[in-house]
Amino acid sequence: xxxxxxxxxxxxxxxxxYPDYTAEVEALDTGGITDxxxxxxxxxxxxxxxxxxxxxxxxxxxxxxxxIFDREPRFSDGEDAINxxxxxxxxxxxxxxxxxxxxxxxxxxxxxxxEESMEDTGEAGDSKSEQxxxxxxxxxxxxxxxxxxxxxxxxxxxxKFAAICGYAGRLFxxxxxxxxxxxxxxxxxxxxxxxxxxxxxxxxxxxxYTIKDINDNxxxxxxxxxxxxxxxxxxxxxxxxTLIRQEVNLFDGCPLQGIPNNLEMKGDAExxxxxxxxxxxxxxDNSNEADAFANAYMVYENVDVDEEEARKSQVSGAIQFFxxxxxxxxxFLTKDINDGFIEHHLxxxxxxxxxxxxxxxxxxxxxxxxxGISLKFKLTGLETKCGMFEAKMMSAGTYMFTLLAKxxxxxxxKIDPLQCVMSFxxxxxxxxxSEAQAVQALIAAGLPKRVAFDVALxxxxxxDWVMQQIEEEKTDIQIPSLTDGEEE
Numbered sequence: 073x074x075x076x077x078x079x080x081x082x083x084x085x086x087x088x089x090y091p092d093y094t095a096e097v098e099a100l101d102t103g104g105i106t107d108x109x110x111x112x113x114x115x116x117x118x119x120x121x122x123x124x125x126x127x128x129x130x131x132x133x134x135x136x137x138x139x140i141f142d143r144e145p146r147f148s149d150g151e152d153a154i155n156x157x158x159x160x161x162x163x164x165x166x167x168x169x170x171x172x173x174x175x176x177x178x179x180x181x182x183x184x185x186x187e188e189s190m191e192d193t194g195e196a197g198d199s200k201s202e203q204x205x206x207x208x209x210x211x212x213x214x215x216x217x218x219x220x221x222x223x224x225x226x227x228x229x230x231x232k233f234a235a236i237c238g239y240a241g242r243l244f245x246x247x248x249x250x251x252x253x254x255x256x257x258x259x260x261x262x263x264x265x266x267x268x269x270x271x272x273x274x275x276x277x278x279x280x281y282t283i284k285d286i287n288d289n290x291x292x293x294x295x296x297x298x299x300x301x302x303x304x305x306x307x308x309x310x311x312x313x314t315l316i317r318q319e320v321n322l323f324d325g326c327p328l329q330g331i332p333n334n335l336e337m338k339g340d341a342e343x344x345x346x347x348x349x350x351x352x353x354x355x356x357d358n359s360n361e362a363d364a365f366a367n368a369y370m371v372y373e374n375v376d377v378d379e380e381e382a383r384k385s386q387v388s389g390a391i392q393f394f395x396x397x398x399x400x401x402x403x404f405l406t407k408d409i410n411d412g413f414i415e416h417h418l419x420x421x422x423x424x425x426x427x428x429x430x431x432x433x434x435x436x437x438x439x440x441x442x443x444g445i446s447l448k449f450k451l452t453g454l455e456t457k458c459g460m461f462e463a464k465m466m467s468a469g470t471y472m473f474t475l476l477a478k479x480x481x482x483x484x485x486k487i488d489p490l491q492c493v494m495s496f497x498x499x500x501x502x503x504x505x506s507e508a509q510a511v512q513a514l515i516a517a518g519l520p521k522r523v524a525f526d527v528a529l530x531x532x533x534x535x536d537w538v539m540q541q542i543e544e545e546k547t548d549i550q551i552p553s554l555t556d557g558e559e560e
Contacts, residue, residue: 088123090239090337091116093265100265100276105296105303107313114280114294114310117263124237124260127339131164131236140352156359162348166341166429167235173451174458175231176499178224179465183211184491192488210487213480214473221253227465229256230331234461238337239271242468243279244327244475252479254472257328264330271337272468275299277328280310297326324478331468334460344429351421358414375400430454451500462496469494 096113129137138159145153183189190203193210217223226242233240233256241262244254263278264271280294294305294313302321307313321327333339341348426433430453448455473489480487514524521542526535 088119090120092269093263094269097265097267097275100298101267105276105298107305107315110278110294110296110305111310111313113263113265113278114313117278121260124258127237127342128233128258128260131167133159133161133164138352139349140356143353143356154360154363156356156363158352158356158359160348160351160355162344162351162425162429163341166344166425166431167232167339169431169434170235170340170454170457171228171232173454173499174461174496175224175228177497179227180493180495180497181214181218181223181469182493182495183207183214183487184493185211186491189488189491192491193486195486206486209485210480210491213476213485213487214492217252217476220251223254226254226256230465231461233259234331234333234464235340238334238339238342239330239332241279241328241330244323244329244472246322252476259330262328262330264328270467271330271332272464273471274326274329277326279328297321297328299325302327322479322482323475325471325475327475329468329471332464334457334464340431340457341429344425347421347425347428351418351425354414354418354421358418371401373401430457447500455498458498465496466494 093113093116096109096116099109126137131137135141140157140159143155143157145155183193185207190200190207193203193207195202195206198206230240230242237259239259241257241259241264242254243257243262244252247253257279261279261281263280264274265276265278266273267275275298277297278294279297280292283291283293285291290308292307292309292313296303296305298321300321302319303315304317304319305313306316422433425431432450432454469492470489473487473492477487477489511524515521522535522539525538
């Protein structure tokens, strides 16, 4: 059996679904991990890993991942054959647009400040002050974790990998200072196994990857995680993986978690790969035609000219010839190019790429003049995709806080995972003038200011704080008396 961890595989290969690990999960649950079972799990994931790696290579515009770069000349085998290979990077545009829109504004992580959160965080019989102190300690623990791990970057990378491959992996670990942190794991390097088949709620996990030793030899490393231990394996191939050490898992739960892009675990650009490839071929062919037009053959019709004179005319650009009957012609032999058909074909392909990937075309002139409402209608498809991913992120967040709660409990820091709050704010272009006019109209219609602010002002996250500031400003304004300064 082939031991290669990953092979070079172009994106145009068949989509490889995430494997069904039901049998392996049952075996792990009953008998634990063995060397052979670990190898089986990795080999079962191999084709999915190859496909995901090819998608990442396409996002990076590497030759291994972009089909047009493998293009052969259509009509000539010579070295001078015209063979343009134009990569129109719709793939990364689709991914980057979704990533920027969803995670361009940092996801907020906080601990609820309600009375309920105080009661859930404190111990039974604690006073109000003790409950508040416990809640403040929980809030600080979350803030420190978010800052230390740079969750803004983690969330951006997770969103990007999920948009590329259909899911992303993140691994929780303890750093050298004993602090909890998290890192992103590429989907081609991680396997998440769950009893529920929901990778946001993992039961077991495997991370595997290849490195080079000092002699430039391949070394395969693998890590297996369960709720109690972490197992480290190493070998020259998957078949030779051997357990080298075992450590206690301080999280009391599987620290390797998956975040799916959607239920099907499909990337945002996967449905339009054939359209992108067709666009690349059409534009490359068009570029070939343009170059071929510049290299057109010169035809001497009814003209007495030798080879040397013909060569001189091509170099100098001047032609002197003799026609026996005076009816000689000299002209270029060119191919008629239907520019209108080509442009229409490219436009149709481009429109379909954006349409079926649910990605707005920012080059559309309508975007520059559209109102806030119109922009929201144009972003409906993208917003639907982001809403689905937001639900997955929230599920992953619940598991993350549950994992951290178990770890922090050992440090006498108590948190209730259900009181941990994640807030999402799209990176949407704001039309503040239209929103301000909408607020005025709602107030004029009789709605309370608080309701109007909450409904119409997207730039306001905390309406209660705004209302408080308004009231404080009213009390700070000192109205001078009309008699101030008058002499008795």
